[in-house]
Amino acid sequence: MKFPKRGVNELSILSELRSKYCLDAKHDLGEVLGSMTTKPLDVAIRAFEIFWRSNLNDPYTFPGSSIIEREVIEALADLYECNDCSGLITTGGSESNLTALYIIRELGFSTVGVPKSAHFSVFKACKLLKLNIYELDLDKDFRVSIGSVKEALDKGVRAFIFTAGTTELGLIDPIDKLGRVINEYSGLIHVDAAYAGFVIPFLKELGLKVPKVSFSNPAVRSLCVDGHKMGLTPIPNSALILRPPELIKYVEFPARYMPLNIQRGLLGTRTAGSAAALYAVIKYLGIEGFTEVVKYVMGLLKYLIKRLREEDFSVPVEPDVPIVCIEVKDPDKYLKELAKRRLFVYKCSLIKGVRVVIMPHLSRYDLDRFIEALKNVRREVG
Amino acid sequence: MKFPKRGVNELSILSELRSKYCLDAKHDLGEVLGSMTTKPLDVAIRAFEIFWRSNLNDPYTFPGSSIIEREVIEALADLYECNDCSGLITTGGSESNLTALYIIRELGFSTVGVPKSAHFSVFKACKLLKLNIYELDLDKDFRVSIGSVKEALDKGVRAFIFTAGTTELGLIDPIDKLGRVINEYSGLIHVDAAYAGFVIPFLKELGLKVPKVSFSNPAVRSLCVDGHKMGLTPIPNSALILRPPELIKYVEFPARYMPLNIQRGLLGTRTAGSAAALYAVIKYLGIEGFTEVVKYVMGLLKYLIKRLREEDFSVPVEPDVPIVCIEVKDPDKYLKELAKRRLFVYKCSLIKGVRVVIMPHLSRYDLDRFIEALKNVRREVG
Numbered sequence: 097m098k099f100p101k102r103g104v105n106e107l108s109i110l111s112e113l114r115s116k117y118c119l120d121a122k123h124d125l126g127e128v129l130g131s132m133t134t135k136p137l138d139v140a141i142r143a144f145e146i147f148w149r150s151n152l153n154d155p156y157t158f159p160g161s162s163i164i165e166r167e168v169i170e171a172l173a174d175l176y177e178c179n180d181c182s183g184l185i186t187t188g189g190s191e192s193n194l195t196a197l198y199i200i201r202e203l204g205f206s207t208v209g210v211p212k213s214a215h216f217s218v219f220k221a222c223k224l225l226k227l228n229i230y231e232l233d234l235d236k237d238f239r240v241s242i243g244s245v246k247e248a249l250d251k252g253v254r255a256f257i258f259t260a261g262t263t264e265l266g267l268i269d270p271i272d273k274l275g276r277v278i279n280e281y282s283g284l285i286h287v288d289a290a291y292a293g294f295v296i297p298f299l300k301e302l303g304l305k306v307p308k309v310s311f312s313n314p315a316v317r318s319l320c321v322d323g324h325k326m327g328l329t330p331i332p333n334s335a336l337i338l339r340p341p342e343l344i345k346y347v348e349f350p351a352r353y354m355p356l357n358i359q360r361g362l363l364g365t366r367t368a369g370s371a372a373a374l375y376a377v378i379k380y381l382g383i384e385g386f387t388e389v390v391k392y393v394m395g396l397l398k399y400l401i402k403r404l405r406e407e408d409f410s411v412p413v414e415p416d417v418p419i420v421c422i423e424v425k426d427p428d429k430y431l432k433e434l435a436k437r438r439l440f441v442y443k444c445s446l447i448k449g450v451r452v453v454i455m456p457h458l459s460r461y462d463l464d465r466f467i468e469a470l471k472n473v474r475r476e477v478g
Numbered sequence: 479m480k481f482p483k484r485g486v487n488e489l490s491i492l493s494e495l496r497s498k499y500c501l502d503a504k505h506d507l508g509e510v511l512g513s514m515t516t517k518p519l520d521v522a523i524r525a526f527e528i529f530w531r532s533n534l535n536d537p538y539t540f541p542g543s544s545i546i547e548r549e550v551i552e553a554l555a556d557l558y559e560c561n562d563c564s565g566l567i568t569t570g571g572s573e574s575n576l577t578a579l580y581i582i583r584e585l586g587f588s589t590v591g592v593p594k595s596a597h598f599s600v601f602k603a604c605k606l607l608k609l610n611i612y613e614l615d616l617d618k619d620f621r622v623s624i625g626s627v628k629e630a631l632d633k634g635v636r637a638f639i640f641t642a643g644t645t646e647l648g649l650i651d652p653i654d655k656l657g658r659v660i661n662e663y664s665g666l667i668h669v670d671a672a673y674a675g676f677v678i679p680f681l682k683e684l685g686l687k688v689p690k691v692s693f694s695n696p697a698v699r700s701l702c703v704d705g706h707k708m709g710l711t712p713i714p715n716s717a718l719i720l721r722p723p724e725l726i727k728y729v730e731f732p733a734r735y736m737p738l739n740i741q742r743g744l745l746g747t748r749t750a751g752s753a754a755a756l757y758a759v760i761k762y763l764g765i766e767g768f769t770e771v772v773k774y775v776m777g778l779l780k781y782l783i784k785r786l787r788e789e790d791f792s793v794p795v796e797p798d799v800p801i802v803c804i805e806v807k808d809p810d811k812y813l814k815e816l817a818k819r820r821l822f823v824y825k826c827s828l829i830k831g832v833r834v835v836i837m838p839h840l841s842r843y844d845l846d847r848f849i850e851a852l853k854n855v856r857r858e859v860g
Binding site (some may be wrong): 097098099100101102103104105106108110112113114116117118119120121123128130131132133134135136139140141142143146148149150151154157158159160161163164167170171172174175187188189190191196197198216217219220224225226259263264322326330331332349350351352353355359362364365366367368369372375376377378380381382383384385423431434440442444445451464465 | 479480481482484485486487488491493494495496498499500501502503505510512513514515516517518520521523524525529530531532533536538539540541543544546547552553554556557569570572573576580598599601602606607608633645646687693704706712713714730733734735737738739744745747748749750751756757758760761762763764765766767782783813817822823824825826827833
C-alpha cells in the first residue's frame, strides 16, 4: 500500500485487521499442528500488559522490571539445578542460541560440535559469528552419536551444542553421558531446550524415565528455554541461563549515553512484558501446574501415536517429548492437501514425513479430526 | 526465587507484579525523559492483540500476518521514496542494524565506515559479525565529516552507516551530499533512522529545512526505522527496508522442517502483533496525523531549549530532531539527583551532559517540572 495521506478511524482499521487475521491458522480451532506457538495463559497476557512499556534494556529507569527478570532467571536456574547462574530474557530460541554461541566464541573457541539434528538457528548463528561447525553424526535412534562426539574431542573440538527436544523428532540428546566425557576434556556444552525446557523437568514427576538435563552436569555452561513455546507466554520470550554468572559480562557492551554506561544482550530495547509474563506463568503453575500441562500433552502424544498406528501410518521414532513425525512419501503434497482443510503441519526431513507438535491448545477432538483428514489425503495422494 | 512447588492464584500474582511496576518510571507521569520508549497508541495495542499469537516467521500457517507485514514494508518504502524495495519487521533498531550489516558483509564488504556518533548497536554488530570498523570523524557541528568520508573512500572503504537522528545529539548526518560522493565510488549506505524515521519525513510538511533522507539517493541500500519509538507501537517493533528487493535473499535461511523450506530473518519466531500494530498506526495517523505528532514534539523541543537557555543552562547543539543535550559538569551526579525526584534522563558523551528525548507522552507541564528540578540539582551539585 501507499503511505496514506489522511488517517482513518480506529474501528475500520481493526475490522480490516480482523478480516486479515481470518486467513491465519487459529490455535483455538485446532488448526495449528506444526508451529510451536500456542495460546498464552490469560495470566501471562495480563502480566505482559502491565509491563508492556517498560524496557528491560534499562534497569535504571525501569528497576521493577529488572527485579522481575532476575527472579525469573533465578527460578529457572533453580529448576535446572544451578545454584550460581546468571542469565537474561531474550526474544526467542534463535536469539538465545546466538547469544550462547557468541559467548562461546568470545571464550576463545573457534569450532563448535553441532549434531545434524540441531535447530537451523544454530547453523545460522555459526554463519553469523564465523564459527566453524564440526557436524556430529546421529545414532540409528536419531540422537547425537556418542562415538561421533568422542571423535570430535579427539580432533580438538571442545565446545558443543546439544538439543533437549529436537525440533524434528522430539528427542533428547544423551546430554548426561556426553557431559561426563566432555568434562574430562575440559569442554563445554550449550543446551538448546527451546521447545522442551518446560517439558523435561516435569516428565520425571510423571514417573517417566528421561535423560537428565541440568547444570548438575559440570560441562553444561548454558541452557535456553522458550517461554512462548511450552512456557505459555506471548511472543517474544526465551530465557538463557549462564554458568558461571560472570559469563554475562561477555554480552555487556559499552553504551556511553545510558545511565549505567553499559547495555546487556545482543539486541537493544526489550519489553519487560516478556519477563513479567514468564514470571506470572511460573508462579501461576508451579511445578504441580506444569506437571499437569505436561501430563496433558504427553497423554495426547500417546493417543496420537496409538491412533496413527491403528490407521496404519508409520511413526518410526518414539519421541521423548510431544513431537510426532509421520512417515509419508511426499510431505509437500500432504502439507498442501492438509492446508486446504485448514490443518497446518510442518515437515520432518531426517525421516521424510509430516510432523505434528502437540501444544496445550490441542485436544483429542482436534487429533481425531486431523487423523481423519490424513486418511483422506492418503486416499487421494497415496 | 525458587521455582515454586505449587501455583498461586492469578490476582495475587498480578497484584505483586503491579507493586513491582510501581518502581518503574511511568511515561504517563512525565517521568521518562531519556528512554526512547513511549506510550503506544490505543489502536496499536488493539491491533497487536489481534495478531498476538500469529508467527511472522511462518507465512504458510499465518498468511494474513504475512500480508500485513508486506503492506507495512510497502508503505514505508513509499514514504522513503523507494518503488522497488523489500524488507521485514524486526524486534528493534539493534536487530535491524545487525541485519543490514550482515547483508553488507555477505555482499563481500569487510570494512564499514562508521561515524563516531553512530549508535552502539552498530559497533556491537560489527564485533558480532567480525566486520572491520573504519571510524569516521565528526565535523565541529557533530555530524559526520565529509572530509573523513572522502578519506575513507580513498583508502578503499565502500560500505557506510549514517544516522538520521543521532542518539546523543539528535542530528542528521548529511546523507544526501555523502550519497552523491559514495555513489561515484559505487559504494553503499545503510541509514539508521531508528529514532527519527517517523519524524524526518514529516518535518518538511512543517516547512522545516532538513537534509533529505530517502532512497532517491542511489547509494542508500537499506534504512531502518523503529515502530516502538516515534512510531507509537508496543515493543518490539522495527522495520528494515532493503533495495534492491533481492537483498532479502541474504537473510533467507534453509529450514527443512518448515513448510516453505526457508526461514527469513536473523531471529526466528516473531509476533505478527508487531506488523499489525505498525499497520494500524500508519493507517490511523497517515501523513497528516504523523505531521501533527511531529509538530507537537518539535514545539516542545523549541520550548525546552528556550526555557533552558532562559535559566542559563548550556545547550550547545541545535538538534534536527527532538533530542536535547544539556551541558553539565558531572552528568552522573545529575542523573542520580534527578532520579531521586523520579525524573529519568540519559547522558550525552560527545558533549558532557544530560540528555532529554522528547517523546509524545511529554507535555509542557512535564518539561517545566523537569527544569525546576534541574535548577534545584544545579544549586546542590553545581
